[in-house]
Amino acid sequence: MTRPNLDPTDRTEARPGARRAPLPIDAPHPSNRVPPFGSRMMPMEPHGHSHDHAFRHLNATDREGLMLVTRRNMLKAGMAGIAGLTLPELLRQRSDASDAGRPIPGRKAVILLWMAGGPSQIDTWDPKPDRPYENRGPFDVIQTALPGVHICEHLPKQAAMLDKFTILRSVDAAHSNHEPNKVFQTGNLEAAPRINPRGDSYPAIGSVVAKHRGANHPGMPPYVAFQTSRTHIAYAGVLGKEYDPFIANQAARLPIYTNVGVDTGRMTNAELFNLPSGLTEQRIRGRRSLLEQFDDTRRTIESSPSVDAMDDYGRQAIELIAGRRARDAFDLEREPQEVRDRYGKHLWCQQALLARRLVEAGVSFVTLDLSYHTASGTWDTHGDNIPPYGGISKGLGPLLPLFDHLITTLVSDLERLGLLDDVLVIAQGEFGRTPQLGTQGSTDGRNHWTGVMSMCMAGGGLNHGQVIGASMPDGGHIKDRPVTPGDLAATIYKHMGVPLDAHYLEKDGRPRAIVDRGAPIAELF
DSSP: OOOOOBOOOSSSOOSTTOOOOBOOTTSOOTTOOOOSTTOSSSOOOOOOOOSOOTTGGGTOOSSSTTOOOSHHHHHHHHHHHGGGOOTTHHHHHHHHHHHTTOOOOOSOEEEEEEOTTOOOSTTTTSOOTTSOHHHHOSOOEEEOSSTTOEEETTOHHHHHTGGGEEEEEEEOOTTOOSSSOOHHHHTOTTOOTTTOTTGGGSOOHHHHHHHHTOOSSTTSOSEEEEOSOGGGSOOOGGGOGGGSOEEOTTSSOOEEEOTTSOEEEEEOOOGGGOOOSSSSHHHHTOOOOHHHHHHHHHHHHHHOGGGGGSOHHHHHHHHHHHSSHHHHHTOGGGSOHHHHHHHOSSHHHHHHHHHHHHHHHTOSEEEEEOOSOSSSOTTOOOOTTSTTTOOIIIIIHHHHHHHHHHHHHHHHHHHHTTOTTTEEEEEEOSOEEOSSSOGGGOSSOOOEEOSOEEEEEEETTOOOSEEEOEEOTTSSSEEEOOBOHHHHHHHHHHHHTOOTTOEEEOTTSOEEESSOSOOOOGGGO
16 A cells, blocks of 8 residues: 655754655654664764754753753753653642642553554454455464454464453554554544644643643653654654653663664663763763762752752652652662563563553553664564565564563563553554555565554453454454544543543644544443
8 A cells, every 4th residue: 555655754843834755655754863772783863953952951952852862961851851751840730739629640551562563453353264365364363261252373372361451453544654653642633744744743642641640650750652763652742842752762771672673682771870970060070870879969959059949849850860769660670580581581571561660650651662673663564575574474473472472461460560450551553454465566465554453452440351343354444333543542541530621732822632533432431
């Protein structure tokens, strides 16, 4: 499925509405500034901003607001309201809410497993075993814990505990596009930067949660993302950079994989928390051990006369930077070895464990970019003759057992800790794939397909153990019960306690509803 696309979002902010040259749907997006996680093999490109930086007055212009790729910028961003942490204003709002008798939010959270590239609905959660091979594909099916419900044979762990999941087989992806992946992560049908010059202005669901709910603990960011590519994750748009995700790639020690999924045997060094002590230019040049640095920062802050002029909310904001809660949450060494072994050593599984630790510590929304490649995404299985993602057998086939282990381990662990009723786990991509095999000259690939897609959910205290909707016999279109991006966004907001009638202001000052033509999925509540 090929269609012309425009790229209006190279982050250089040309004239509003200016058109740019068409971009092939699988070409790396010009705003794709970030190499594969921890990669040393793909140097970052120069950025060349022409718009005001999030921390312009602090000269933190090395990267787009939240990358924080240097220790110096980490301290600067911390004093400006670190990467979507919305402090001290968030703390003030929470205090005001308490004084007004409104309830303070509890532990509700979301973990979004973003399958960048678009997993095939037919080869995962909506198999068509009675169809001809060129439609049904190479995989067999397996019976699940739900009588009469079958899914792909390569998802046996999920099949065995499908009573804890909901499968949605009639998700409408008609307006969704490919890298940048915005429509489903914003819930807004117009958030398609390739074809809409304003596509980047619509805020991520995680950013709306950050603004209207905040973190579950003031020592944690509300919205965190592990990001392979800037084009795979939705940011805050018109809400402002203070509600962007905290990009956590360099906040923990994690294995480094190449962009085709090969473990290099090397690890990142969690450099985000290897901060120099103090908050002045002179002290930034000094280095001490991590604990000394944080302790010395606290002592310096507490003895500084300038802090006396700050209110309690400002003090709490600084404690976020100088305190232990966030850095402890990112420290996998603090997790029992038995639990770490249960998740396994794969990068994505380690990130899933970190996601669990983060929501346990107070983060409200975590997105995992489940992709090795920074371009269109590892789930973009066009065919074995089209590198680097392969086709269904050799491309999707190896991904499914890994994903099966990841999602079932995560859900089981949340249940073990008594968190599953609070934490909603969602797994999806940006669209489905063609019902017929053999696209683009391959024998086993499937192209992009927006007619219908499948996804799954678990947790959040919702009604699970069901299949919602159905596709046509060939899996190519919706048969009944369409579910829209707006429905998914409204479902998340209802779970998170965000008012469904909330609005934000667009660039021209007009109010825009956070729910775009949708309503909570009634079967889940």
